[in-house]
Structures are given as structure tokens and as C-alpha cells.
Amino acid sequence: MADTPPLAVAVFVSGRGSNVQAIQDKIDRGELNARIALMISSSANAGALEIARRHQIPSFILTANQYADEAAYGQALLRLLKDHEVKLIVLAGYLKKVPGQVVQSYRHRMINIHPALLPSFGGQGLYGRHVHEAVLNYGCKVSGATVHLVDLEYDTGQPLLQRCVPVQEEDTPETLAARVLAVEHEILPEAIRLFAENRIRFQEGRVRIQAEQG
Numbered sequence: 001m002a003d004t005p006p007l008a009v010a011v012f013v014s015g016r017g018s019n020v021q022a023i024q025d026k027i028d029r030g031e032l033n034a035r036i037a038l039m040i041s042s043s044a045n046a047g048a049l050e051i052a053r054r055h056q057i058p059s060f061i062l063t064a065n066q067y068a069d070e071a072a073y074g075q076a077l078l079r080l081l082k083d084h085e086v087k088l089i090v091l092a093g094y095l096k097k098v099p100g101q102v103v104q105s106y107r108h109r110m111i112n113i114h115p116a117l118l119p120s121f122g123g124q125g126l127y128g129r130h131v132h133e134a135v136l137n138y139g140c141k142v143s144g145a146t147v148h149l150v151d152l153e154y155d156t157g158q159p160l161l162q163r164c165v166p167v168q169e170e171d172t173p174e175t176l177a178a179r180v181l182a183v184e185h186e187i188l189p190e191a192i193r194l195f196a197e198n199r200i201r202f203q204e205g206r207v208r209i210q211a212e213q214g
């Protein structure tokens, strides 16, 4: 393990970047054999860009409307991913759709964090506060976070890791979001660690996690 080079990860972001910070913290503590090789942001105002600056992570602001069509946008992304030798893409609060050719090129090598227990409370429009509102309106007694593989739809790829949190009677979308975010910060770096340790297998459409070595 010590001899394995750090896994080169790209993070795709749109917002504040607390998940990116959680990943970087694990790396800095020597608990995750990875490096953030590239950040792609869909917004020039994303707080995550400040994290990139602090840690000298190469960062690029890229959106589909800068390109003639989706194919050109996908090509530009693939070029950056190749140039930075990215092995795993992590969508960490990324609100845009990733072009199909990137999804296909990184099949089984792209993950997303979702702030609910999929397949409930996922899909288009269910992001951020909307997710927690929907969970509370339904009257759920638990919620949680899901790390899943990315396929061509929103939030439909196979789950990789999930963790529950209780919903409390007095919860607001904000208090529930904060409890869920704390587990996001645990399971997203944990999922990257599974890739870094080559412990993920794909069998019969299911994700299997191999036990930790001795």
C-alpha cells in the first residue's frame, strides 16, 4: 500500500466545497492515499475554488455554454482529465450534468455524493435544501447520504456506500442538512479510499466491496 502511488482524483464542484475540504483533510492526515489532481467548477463563485487555491490544486471553470455543443464540451473535459492523469472523478456538490462521453470514458470510475438514501429523494430537482425538505415533508424517520456510481441519468447509478442519520421531531431542512453533511464528509473520502485500495469489484451489475487486507 505504501508503495502504491496516490490515486489521482478530479473533483467537480459547484458550491462551497466542504466535501472537497473533507477529502483534502484526510489526504493531509495521511489517511487517504490520493491526491486532488484537478478541480472543475461550474461556477466562478464556488467557495471550493478558494480551497483549490490554498492547496495549489489546478482548477478550471467550465460550463457547457462556453462550447458549441455537448460533444465539444465533453472533449474539453476529457482533455483536461487526460492531461492531469485523472483516474477517478468525484462529483462533490456538482449541480450540472456531466457530458455522456465523459460518463462513458469514466464508467465505474466516477462517483457522486447525494444527501439522502437513494433511490429515495433523488433525481432532477432534488438537490441541496430541496432534498431535506422532501424528506421532512414525507415524515421520514431516517435520512442519510449515498455515494453512488454515476451513469447517464441523475442519481440512478449503483450505490457504493450509504450511511443513515436519524430525523428528529424538531428538525428543519437546515438542521437535517447539517447532520447529513457530517456523514457525507465520512463516506465520500471512505469511498475514494476503496478505489485507492482497489477494493471495488463489479459483478452482475452490482458493486462488491472487498474486505480490507490484513
Ligand code: GRF
Residues within 6 Å of the ligand: 014, 015, 016, 017, 018, 019, 020, 092, 093, 094, 113, 114, 115, 127, 128, 181, 184
Ligand atoms: C452536499 O450536501 C452534497 O451532497 C450535495 O451538495 C452539497 C455540497 O456541499 N450534492 P459542499 O459544496 O461539498 O459543501
